[in-house]
Amino acid sequence: MNSINLSKQEQRRFIGKFTLKSYFFVAKTLLLAIVILNYGATKVNAVPKALRSDIQIRNILNTLSVSPSVRIAKAPGNNTLYYLKRNGEIYRVDLNSSKSTPVYNSSNHNLSETQGMAISPKGTIFLVGNVDLENNQTKGIIVKGVINSVTGQRIWSTLAESAGYPKSRTAYDHGFNGVVVSPDGNFIYVNSGSRTDHGEVQSVNGLYPDTREVGLTACILRLPTNGRNLFLANNRATLKAAGYIFAEGIRNTFDMAFAPNGDLFGTENGPDRDMSEELNWLRLGRHYGFPWRIGGTDNPQQFPNYDPAKDLLLNPKFNAVQRGYFRNDPTFPIRPNVNLIEPIPNLGPDADSYRDPVDGKVKDASVLGQTFSSFTTHRSPLGLVFDTQGVLSQEFNRDGFMLSWTPGDPTGETLAGPFKDASQDLLHLNLTKVGTSNYQLNATRIVEGFSNPIDAAMINNKIYVLEYGGNQGIWEVTMPTK
Template structure:
């Protein structure tokens, strides 16, 4: 195992226990198994590089501290930037001075493990966190910090808290994480990721027999921003009756964003099988297929005759494959009868590699004249933003932009990341609506060389990228204007 591969795998394992895509580390001969969960991403700090001359990049600052940086958001009232640490610390960024100031800690909002942050149009801050409980259970907590009338002080309160529900004690406990506020400020949308890699049984050594997903997992919740101490039952029917379920069949939509036309989009992290990762148009009542449909294809474990030994999409670099989670599974749940919503197809030219299940070879969809649903496997798509103000040049005007977290191998398939494809980049997503059924898009790489970029924000024609790895930099990407 070479040092670069080892470092990359350590990063991935740490992040899986946080909320990201599930990659555990190992080669055929496992050299180590102890990963320090309080240790940040490793590796030399990257220097991003623009892939076209009309894009400029500058480093605003580095944010490396004991706790990793996980989110960057703006206050829409005045475009002030904030970034969130995993331990709950919130910093305000001064773009002119290229520094930041600690403004809130867990002592203010009482969350010690935070994974999501958003700010509403009235300046209210929303935080998403999780708390571990006895008997290998967890619960999600959403708090809000409202500005006290006539002052600049914030009053923090609990908007919603979930019932306890069982973790799987694997890399696939994605828990509560991504959050976005509706443009009118009336609702928040919160991702509650899956507790499994691909719908397999995770019984926690028999503590929760025959348990796959539960009522609170693998869904997106919609909650009123005026809510106080809302209770989220671990019961899907009860959540639907209360009007809290927005979408189902979600594995881990770690990031969501509203487009200029008001449509909501989400990036979806895929499993440890070489299945494409998704960009979805998220709609009320939609079922996005997990665990039956993933990346535009069927999960083979749902079929009675599945033989993992013959599955050419299984790679021993990944934890779920090593541990035998892909198996013949006669009790796999029956597929829902309603239509499952497919991912948005990517027509290239970038981020569209796939492994052919017939011969096991990696191919380029757009070179073959095909589309892909939606991104090369194991890219870990994050940091979705849109030019909602329409200030960029015609080529980018009102389009989307997305980060890819994982280190890729542009010429081969040696890393536990995208194969024959670079990662750690910024993609331009040129989306086109196809009637009222779906979208299509072309993905083009425009910046490369980040160190595990984890989130982004957009102000005018400037995209601010936050890194999880290296020095945890904040980079300003200046895009061409009209």
């Protein structure tokens, strides 16, 4: 997600492939390197539709304002919802009255460009933002707001701040964005997305010669929640020595969530090439492949004989293709000598369309009896939640649910987005562990017709979906219970 106005090519989806490939990355709309980066928000006020009779949907309120809404989170205990604006404003939602109240802004926490928000079991709010610096650099900042047990007031402080590091000045500057708190409240996990689309050189017109990824990009950080003024160096070895690197080889995991069994999962947005989007089981010390393995396949630019003119997965509708970022690249870095973790296979029936690299045709993996890692290209998956309380009916009990940001073409391939896949929906993810090495999933569409849905939160049997497009509505999806 780079900028925001999302809608894949209009402003490249958001979170953009998160880089929701925003075409207006120039405009400081780095929001969701998420989901928001790459695609642009649709202008139509969509009315979501349940695809099952036992699911109900109602509009809680619309959040449209000068600054777009980017995150929604649940507070512990009282089941209060909060939503975050890109400019740092935080609103509390009264679900009974369907009204919201502004409670914090940049004058409280000192962040005016925010992309991530999470709330701990004790009610501490964590915000993730980015600040532009001179010489085309940026830095990430994580702040926390702790409730004073005596006064009841929230005290804000800086948990961590990164060194400055070079932006690429493209739609692929994902920055610091997604954040989740561990179930015990002791750690936060923060996504620092890539500065490239697929590992290509982005030198900023020679300002940073031969620069691809740097120490602070394309990784997930793990930081102690009791930290204060931690410094995050732009050096991978230094970060590892401090215990801050949780996982590597991440392009842009705009959203993460813990399953009921404590396993951590993350949605991963892919590049402008027609390569699948991912869902990953995230584990300490693992490398998830970027930029050598993407969507369960090899990045062809790493090979010396790569000829983009013969690459049937390059679609001229997309920015990186138009700008010639896919090229024969003799200096592409050598693949690391570690086990690269593959995405979770999707057995269908939905969100599993792919373009065959041999004949260029769009096909349905599950119809052909093929496994697929993990979702239709350009979907920009995010808004991941789980039934952690185990309150849903047997069919959905303790399962996952996921949104997809980018508008797609349900019958063809006319859009700069998913092909033969409508997207902008809520998927039911039935995850099954396969031994000790990975999971597999079945993805099924259960609600369609959102307008660039960007985040979700779950309270009991209700999933609250926040939209980035249209009126930026908050929709309550009521699921069947036991």
